Amino acid sequence: MQTITKYLALVVLCVSVQLINAQDTIPAIKNEKNIKMLRHLKTVVEKEEKDFLKIEVEAINKRLDNGEITLEEAQKLKMEVAKIAALNIENRIGIIDNKIALFERNDYGLNRDEKEVKLGLAVDGEEVFSVRGKNKPKKYDLRTSSDFVLAFGLNNAIIEGQKLDDSPYKIGGSRFLELGWAWKTRVFKNTNFLRFKYGYSFQINGLKPDDNKYFVQQGNQTVLEEFPEDLKKSKLSVTNLVFPVHFEFGPSKKIDKDTYFRYSTRNQFKIGLGGYAGFNIGTRQKLKYELDGEKIKDKQKRGFNTSNLVYGLSGYIAFDDVALYVKYDLSPIFKDQIVDQNNISIGVRFDVD
Template sequence: MQNITKYVLFIVLALTTQFIQAQEANNSVRIKILKEQKDKITTEERDFLKTEVATILERLKNGEITEQKADSLKKAAARKRALNIENRTAILTNKISLLERNEKGYYANDEVISNEGISIAKNGTFVEIKSKENNQIKRYDRRTYNEIVVAIGLNNAIIKGEAFDDSPYKYLGSRFFELGWAWKTRVFKNTNFMRFKYGFSLQFNGLKPTDNRFFVQNGDVTSLEVFEGNLNKSKLNITNLVMPIHFEFGPSKKTVNNDTYFRYSTYNQFKFGIGGYAGFNIGTRQKLKYTIDGDKGKDKIKQGYNASDLVYGLSSYVAFGSAAVYVKYDLSPIFKDQAIKQNNISLGIRFDME
């Protein structure tokens, strides 16, 4: 959304500039823009200096640097900001002088008119879009990151007293999908080998019965029964909202930018995560497509089917980069208070996208 807004602003300014050129408007409009920018320079650079000094004092407080080093860094930051003010002001002063002594509609070959971080050249062509965020001082140490989690794969159930090979659910037809948002926080101060990962996810677990059967709820009992016609599709979808929590282990690459900031990156690195999740069921629905005596039908039945209200389980993944092999197992039963206990199990591919 921010990028769209920037480009819309750019188009508006570009059209405005073309209109100014066509009408040979007075240079006063452009001079006004440059003077406004000049007035903001000192305040902007001083704000940046305050942020840098705050970061240095935080490092001193945490014992990462000595008091002598902190004083040296503060002096260096002050010198840099003072020179920035001097140089940036001089550039705008020269541009203003150039416009003031020339006729209206004058454009230097290399002149760029900027306002609110958007720049356009003489002919109205795009030069640069630079938001205020790009000028902000980076935090010296960033310990928490966020990412989108997407997982997809095969779904089935482990049934008490039965071998997995005898599952009443189709192996390839029963699938799961997970979509979530996660935060990842470095656990230790001076190493990124272990990270604490937490967030929330929507889990969609699907079960497709075999042998022309479908789910039937009779009071507190949920069972599989043979359909009277020909079932083209029979699928139970259980949707859960959960909070996954993992401890993630693995190497990372450390990048240091002088004394300004440092970052740890797990890009293209091996990762192993282990943990679990807990949440609650937010919906259960059965889809049926069938043929009875030559007539085709389709039903979507939204019903509880005695699915467990509270869900919790264990999960783990092994990854390289953003892709991982992912497994999760519900410790809570699929259907509560049943004579035979069934637990959902899933295996698939997971993507953690920063």
């Protein structure tokens, strides 16, 4: 194993695979290549004009040999074409020198409005593949932005007629995870105090029964029963696809630039109140135990009478991108039960833009 690891490390060092990010490194690399090409082009231009001059002089000499013009006229024509060639060389090289100076002075090259963006893979400095695109100029007023949403924390159930302290689920062991994408739109034109936030999320709500119990589906009822063996793990996971909607309010800072302006909520407090609705897309129970000295993992993918439609209330109090997050399902975890159970979660939420 150590030998394989050493060889892999050697291959990695030799190949030197690296990702190319155009916004930081490609402009400099591209400009360097362009400058090198333009410097070479200067010698090409000079040779090209001299070759043209040679052809012109040969044509004049041919006319002189044929008696079409006198020696004096031939000399005069040669001086004229030589002067034109010299000016062409001077002007064309001057244009190239200006382009070189522009590349040396700026990362963006010859076009400030649309920077080229390229993402790809390079091996030993040589591109293997790349994807090109354009960065368009910033919009003057961007009222809608988007964030990646990550939330996790403790999960449990509010059971009808019981206190949360009497929950049959482990307080610390039952957890939830939420991953999604959210858009945020400024409601009013001239203030950013109120924002409308909407998107989609995958919520995974986990319940770990206490006292060596597990979930059993008995017809249209789902109950907890004691497992005949000593359980190392008992967990029910309910996965939902939901579409959250929140009204977010709080202060923000206006940033004015020459060509655009933005409202920033960096290092600001914010409060979001709203709810969500969606669908149950999967339910699974995982059991781990030992039987006759053999470790067994049992994964049961069943309906367990969980609600197909889910909906609830949620809210958060945040500073910058980190929030204290609470969500509560108004829909019961299990449908048509004698006693309703509603999922409740509390944790931290990150909205990363």
